[in-house]
Amino acid sequence: MASSLHNLLSKIIKKGSLTVRGSGGEQHYGGGGGRTVAIRFTDEAAERELVDDPQLKLGELYMDGRLRVEEGDIYEFLALVKDNTLSEGLSFGMIWRSLIRIAVSQFRNRVPINHNRRNVAHHYDLSEKLFSLFLDEDWQYSCAYFNPPGISLDEAQIAKKRHIVAKLLAEPGQRALEIGSGWGGMAMYLAESSGVDVTGITLSTEQLKISRERAAKRGLAGSVRFDLQDYYYLPPRKYDRIVSVGMFEHVGRLNYRRFFNKVNDVLADDGVMVLHSIGQPYPAIINNPWIEKYIFPGGYIPSVAEVLPAIEKAGLLVSDIEILPMHYAHTLRHWRERFMANKEKAIALYDERFVRMWEFYLAGSEMAFTHEAFFIFQMQIVKKRTAVPDNRDYIYEREAELKAFEQQRIPLDRIAV
Structure with missing residues (x-):
C-alpha cells in the first residue's frame, strides 16, 4: 500500500x-x-x-x-x-x-454566466426509464415527507404534496405557478385537489414531454399546462399561488436577488408562495468537486442565512419556516435501495460505470443528511402578513381535507388511455 x-x-x-x-x-x-x-x-x-x-x-x-x-x-x-x-x-x-x-x-461567483438550460439537461434529460427504476409511482424527484414515520416511499411522497399544498392555501379559481415542475406530479395534484389553474415551467425537454403526456392522460390539459421556460424570463402575469420544490438548489447564490425579485413581480398582492429546498447549516466556500463535475454542474445548496436577505430585499415577507432534518436521508435510502435492486436494468440502459456513479451520488447525498447536518427547509412567503392565518392549525385542517380527496383520486396507471 x-x-x-x-x-x-x-x-x-x-x-x-x-x-x-x-x-x-x-x-x-x-x-x-x-x-x-x-x-x-x-x-x-x-x-x-x-x-x-x-x-x-x-x-x-x-x-x-x-x-x-x-x-x-x-x-x-x-x-x-x-x-x-x-x-x-x-x-x-x-x-x-x-x-x-x-x-x-470565487471567480465564477464574480463572472456569473447563465448556463441553466445546459446544466439542467446534464442531469434531468437522462432516460425516463432510469428514473422509473427508483422513484415513486408519481415520479417525485425531491424529498418525501415521512409523516407518520415508517410509511412507504409512495405514501411519503403523497404526504409531501399534501403538506405543501396545505401551506399554499389554494382555492378554486386561483392561478398558480410552479417553478421547476419536474414530471408534473405536484402541478396535477394541486389542480385536482384545489381547483386551481396551474402553469408549470421547466428547463428539461424530457420532463416537459412527459408532464404534458401525463396531464393529457388525466384530462387536465385545460387546467394544467407546462412550458419550457426560464423563470427569469416569465412574462408579466400575476399568480395567486407560487410553488417551487427542489429547484432552488439550481438557482445559484449570485441569483437569489434575481429569483425573488421575479417572484415579487409575478406574485399577487395577497398571494402565497411555498419554497421547498435543500439547505446546509452554513454557507459553503466551494461545492463538492465530484458532484459539480458529474451530477449537478452549477448547483449550490444554500444556507437559510443566505436566502433570507434576498427575500427581504425583494420586498417579500417570510410567514413560516419549517425545517425537516432527516426526511431526505430516508428518501435517499429508499431511492438507493430501489436503484440497486434494479441494477441490471440500469446497466442495460447505460453501463456499469454509470451505475456506480449513480450509486455513489445517492450514497453521498444520503450521507450529507446523516452526517453533515443538511436539511430541507420549507418557506412560506407573502407580500402581506394578512395573506395567511396567524397560527398553523389551518395546515393540519387542510391536510385532513386533502387526505379525503386522495381516497377518491384515481391513480394515473389505472386511467385508460
Whole structure:
C-alpha cells in the first residue's frame, strides 16, 4: 500500500473497523466499536490519487472500479470516514487543490454566466426509464415527507404534496405557478385537489414531454399546462399561488436577488408562495468537486442565512419556516435501495460505470443528511402578513381535507388511455 495512504488512514480511522486490501497486502485500521467495512484498490496508483485529491478521486475511483467495497457498501464506507474526525492528515496535495477550487469558485461567483438550460439537461434529460427504476409511482424527484414515520416511499411522497399544498392555501379559481415542475406530479395534484389553474415551467425537454403526456392522460390539459421556460424570463402575469420544490438548489447564490425579485413581480398582492429546498447549516466556500463535475454542474445548496436577505430585499415577507432534518436521508435510502435492486436494468440502459456513479451520488447525498447536518427547509412567503392565518392549525385542517380527496383520486396507471 502507498505509504501516504497508510499514514492518512492511520490518523483518521479511530472508531469502527476498516480493512484495506491493495498493492501491499491487507491493512487494518480503527479500534472497532462501529461500522465494519472492507475496501480493495486494484492498483497502487489509485491509492496515491486518492490521497492527493480525495474530494474528487474517491468518486472517480469508485466509478472506474479501481476502488471496490468488499464488505459493507459505499454508503457504509463514506459514513465510516465521516464517523471519524477529518481534522488531521491533510496532505499538501489536498491543501493546494482546495485553494485552487476556492479561487475558481470565487471567480465564477464574480463572472456569473447563465448556463441553466445546459446544466439542467446534464442531469434531468437522462432516460425516463432510469428514473422509473427508483422513484415513486408519481415520479417525485425531491424529498418525501415521512409523516407518520415508517410509511412507504409512495405514501411519503403523497404526504409531501399534501403538506405543501396545505401551506399554499389554494382555492378554486386561483392561478398558480410552479417553478421547476419536474414530471408534473405536484402541478396535477394541486389542480385536482384545489381547483386551481396551474402553469408549470421547466428547463428539461424530457420532463416537459412527459408532464404534458401525463396531464393529457388525466384530462387536465385545460387546467394544467407546462412550458419550457426560464423563470427569469416569465412574462408579466400575476399568480395567486407560487410553488417551487427542489429547484432552488439550481438557482445559484449570485441569483437569489434575481429569483425573488421575479417572484415579487409575478406574485399577487395577497398571494402565497411555498419554497421547498435543500439547505446546509452554513454557507459553503466551494461545492463538492465530484458532484459539480458529474451530477449537478452549477448547483449550490444554500444556507437559510443566505436566502433570507434576498427575500427581504425583494420586498417579500417570510410567514413560516419549517425545517425537516432527516426526511431526505430516508428518501435517499429508499431511492438507493430501489436503484440497486434494479441494477441490471440500469446497466442495460447505460453501463456499469454509470451505475456506480449513480450509486455513489445517492450514497453521498444520503450521507450529507446523516452526517453533515443538511436539511430541507420549507418557506412560506407573502407580500402581506394578512395573506395567511396567524397560527398553523389551518395546515393540519387542510391536510385532513386533502387526505379525503386522495381516497377518491384515481391513480394515473389505472386511467385508460
